[in-house]
Amino acid sequence: MRPDARAWFQSRTTSATSLAEIDLDALLRAKRRGGHRVSVVLPARNEEASVGRLVADLRERWMVRLPLIDELLVVDSDSTDATAAVARAAGADVVATTEVLADHGTRPGKGEALWKSLAATTGDLVVFLDSDLIGDVAHYVPGLLGPLLADPQVSYVKGCYTRPLEVDGHVQPAGGGRVTELTARPLLNALWPELAGFVQPLGGEYAGRRSVLEQVPFVSAYGVEVGLLIDLLRLGGLSSLAQVDLGVRRHTSQSQEALGAMAGEVVSTVLARAECGRPGHQPLTASGLLTQFRHDGTGFVPRSRAVAVDERPPMATVAEYRVLRAG
Ligand SMILES: O=c1ccn([C@@H]2O[C@H](COP(=O)(O)OP(=O)(O)O)[C@@H](O)[C@H]2O)c(=O)[nH]1
């Protein structure tokens, strides 16, 4: 790692691998003292199997027993299952991406759900968690909030963790994060070596101050995490970013083919930013298309899909949002 990335890694990585590591009283005092309001957002597309338990756990722990979360929102991202009903029954507020800022239309993808969540929440601190998380992740929320409540200079915190991968009942202890290890990490080390200290640059669990989240674009699909990381680096510098070790992260995993498309979106997002992120850099625009192949028993069948960058502008530039915020 470059000296700046190593220094960042050593100074801006904290640990919250279980509730035992977290001083909840101090956290709640800091929240009250700062007059903070915490919104937790769960983007969910067809997550009826996992979203209910996750919502119920978060609600019981951090809204009923302790007042850490002020708003718990599930954003229903074009689900075709009972995600919305299950989340609502478990006690979450639920909005559909199609309902939020309806005049701006809707686009498929996780990033669209996260962008619209800014217009559907009110907290000055926003925590994002995937809805397919498995196991006890109650400590994720206080863990992610810790650096934000402890240091006003920190405006964005990424979770990091080991990522076991379960395939056909066999668990590979560190097999998860395939797009991270095979695509995002090499690309970021090559083009943004100052970000090399991030253990999980694509991780789906992170928290930020609304004041910065509303200042950056949101890539509409799976490029959203890498896009936010690069854009928030440019906005506030490395010292405004932090990461917290949350221990282990388990989630429902996708096929290699699906992750290939995800990697295509990550590559397009990084290349598009490389073009404007490095003055004088030769434009590195991607084709916007990804062709994958299946074998149908007689030969290879190509299948192309669009992986071009599609993004929403900073929410602060949206008039309806400014009206909402003006109250
Ligand atoms: O169009 C989408 C795709 C994904 N997601 C949600 O984003 C999170 C991460 O997506 P996924 O699990 O597909 O990615 P992975 O974790 O497998 O990389 C999950 O809560 C999904 O339900 C979403 O809200 N809209």
Ligand SMILES: O=C(O)[C@@H](COP(=O)(O)O)O[C@H]1O[C@H](CO)[C@@H](O)[C@H](O)[C@H]1O
């Ligand atoms: O980190 C990764 O490589 C991918 C895939 O993880 P797995 O190989 O399925 O454990 O998962 C992340 O990437 C997505 C794109 O940034 C995020 O949206 C997901 O939340 C995150 O799980």
